[in-house]
Amino acid sequence: MVRVESLEKTYPGRRGAPPVKAVDRVSFQVPQGQLVGLLGPNGAGKTTIVKMMCGLIRPDAGQIFINGKDMVCRRTEALVDVSAVLEGNRNIYWRLTCRENLEFFAALKGRSPREIQPEIARYLDLFKLNDKADTEARKLSRGMQQKLATAVALIAQSRVVLLDEPTLGLDVQASLEIRELLKRIVQDEGRTVILTSHDMNVVQDTCERVIIINEGRIVADDSIDHLLDLFQVKVCRIVIGESLTPAQQQAIQALPQVLLEEENNGKIALTVPLEDAQVLHELFGILAANSTVICAIEQKQTSFERVFLEILGRSEHGA
Amino acid sequence: MRKKLILFWAFLKRQYVYFRRYLFNSLGGMLTLYVVFLLILGGYKGLVAPAGTEGDTLEALVVGYVLWFFLMTSYQDVYNTVRNESLTGTLEQLYMSTHGFGWVMGANVAAAFLANLVMVALLLTAALWTSGAVVNIDVGGLLPVLVGTLFGPVAIGFAAAGLALVFKRIDSYTQMVQFVLIALVAVPAEKAFWLRLLPGSFGASLVRDIMIRGQSLLEIGLAKLVLLFLIGIGHLALGYGVYKVCEKRAMVWGMLGHY
Ligand SMILES: Nc1ncnc2c1ncn2[C@@H]1O[C@H](COP(=O)(O)OP(=O)(O)OP(=O)(O)O)[C@@H](O)[C@H]1O
Numbered sequence A: 001m002v003r004v005e006s007l008e009k010t011y012p013g014r015r016g017a018p019p020v021k022a023v024d025r026v027s028f029q030v031p032q033g034q035l036v037g038l039l040g041p042n043g044a045g046k047t048t049i050v051k052m053m054c055g056l057i058r059p060d061a062g063q064i065f066i067n068g069k070d071m072v073c074r075r076t077e078a079l080v081d082v083s084a085v086l087e088g089n090r091n092i093y094w095r096l097t098c099r100e101n102l103e104f105f106a107a108l109k110g111r112s113p114r115e116i117q118p119e120i121a122r123y124l125d126l127f128k129l130n131d132k133a134d135t136e137a138r139k140l141s142r143g144m145q146q147k148l149a150t151a152v153a154l155i156a157q158s159r160v161v162l163l164d165e166p167t168l169g170l171d172v173q174a175s176l177e178i179r180e181l182l183k184r185i186v187q188d189e190g191r192t193v194i195l196t197s198h199d200m201n202v203v204q205d206t207c208e209r210v211i212i213i214n215e216g217r218i219v220a221d222d223s224i225d226h227l228l229d230l231f232q233v234k235v236c237r238i239v240i241g242e243s244l245t246p247a248q249q250q251a252i253q254a255l256p257q258v259l260l261e262e263e264n265n266g267k268i269a270l271t272v273p274l275e276d277a278q279v280l281h282e283l284f285g286i287l288a289a290n291s292t293v294i295c296a297i298e299q300k301q302t303s304f305e306r307v308f309l310e311i312l313g314r315s316e317h318g319a
Numbered sequence B: 001m002r003k004k005l006i007l008f009w010a011f012l013k014r015q016y017v018y019f020r021r022y023l024f025n026s027l028g029g030m031l032t033l034y035v036v037f038l039l040i041l042g043g044y045k046g047l048v049a050p051a052g053t054e055g056d057t058l059e060a061l062v063v064g065y066v067l068w069f070f071l072m073t074s075y076q077d078v079y080n081t082v083r084n085e086s087l088t089g090t091l092e093q094l095y096m097s098t099h100g101f102g103w104v105m106g107a108n109v110a111a112a113f114l115a116n117l118v119m120v121a122l123l124l125t126a127a128l129w130t131s132g133a134v135v136n137i138d139v140g141g142l143l144p145v146l147v148g149t150l151f152g153p154v155a156i157g158f159a160a161a162g163l164a165l166v167f168k169r170i171d172s173y174t175q176m177v178q179f180v181l182i183a184l185v186a187v188p189a190e191k192a193f194w195l196r197l198l199p200g201s202f203g204a205s206l207v208r209d210i211m212i213r214g215q216s217l218l219e220i221g222l223a224k225l226v227l228l229f230l231i232g233i234g235h236l237a238l239g240y241g242v243y244k245v246c247e248k249r250a251m252v253w254g255m256l257g258h259y
């Protein structure tokens, strides 16, 4: 269980630069066994929040509790329950092999190499690094290095795992693999995973809950499904197969809610919000008057990307 | 205690792995040291001048060089670890150790010292054997004094590493530290009490007592040895204090990584 309360951080301006307010009154709680995404545009403050949760950056104000232990005042105790991948493949020793990396970092967390041999075998297996166990990390692909870094964070058996941009710079395949692994870790081991990303797909695919950060503030904290529902502007697209008469065109243009688009194949698409039944009825009336052929009626989904942009837009306008 | 031992073993194993993996390079380093020992045993004095050992018995020359070697490597073990790992991105992971960073660095320095000690012992033995020279070194007496002397350079290493965390590009300044170390061992600490308070100086003068004046540890006396360690611990507290202040700055500025 992670509890963050009114966290604040302003980086002091250096060399004449003005101070930067990176994190502004951020509070949230994450129960055991949840996979949460911190989502936000570049410079939103995600990395700063994560590094404060690891005790690497000192907050100006606020509190961080990891399983009840205070990260600011009792760092080493709180660190027992946290591990993190902060810089992706830079968080491992490139000149050590996979196995040596796992052993070394386990020792840093106080676990003897002997007692963790079974776990090393299990993670090498899970992350499909078996045949690379004795290969130096520098000789692995970017995706494998990233997987190793994640395995290193897991080997400590800490209950909370923080991952800053776990899929940055990976190809589709490698990114998918890491996402699947993360889901499994949460499901099978009941760990709490908090990851940051500015990739909507990553968050939508892996996280049950998303915390959206913009300019250091939380602008949304909800389940993805609920956010989608909340912002779902249900619209339908009516595709007609023949050209409209000038009278029809005029009548449709008089309805501001209807968007008229000419498609490449010569067909015409009319986009109408579903909640406005009156407009829908009028539109069908106009089409019926000339017995216009309707090729298709489809309901359109709002993508999470649109929801995300909508939330950011509202937060910036102070709504 | 068991946990600290685990940590120490982890660093020792890392030393060994690097040594084995880059065997060609490691052997090159060993060869250099071996040749140096051969030169010294053959009576060549040019190399030992920096160590400030004024006597010119073979023993004094050898020990003078070994002392300088350990001063340099202990300083570098601290400074380079912090500096390099901050650049490569692993320093933050060291900071997330449940042992606390002080213990992590302690284990690192101790492991490196032990590895160097074994290497020096082996190479010196080999050089003695090949050159046929005979030296009479009171190892039992020297070792405690050597350990006590190394607190100084380790303390300087911490202070320099702290400054590197905050100011980043200071390599051109920290390169001067090796000259400072040379000067510090050459200080005639027996001449005035306050000179003993300089890092490394008192230890170096005790080494001279053993090597040149032929004193045993007993003749030096427990009082001086305790004083050596007290001064060393004082230096360490000071150097680590400077490091802690810099570390706090770095944590406020978010600069433990490479930002
Ligand atoms: N060490 C630092 N010193 C000064 N300013 C910093 C420092 N680190 C980050 N910042 C600034 O603080 C703000 C938040 O940065 P942060 O790295 O937390 O964002 P982020 O959400 O992780 O962005 P990204 O998606 O690009 O990784 C940015 O304006 C950034 O320029």
Ligand SMILES: [Mg+2]
Residues within 6 Å of the ligand: A046, A047, A048, A164
């Ligand atoms: Mg970031």
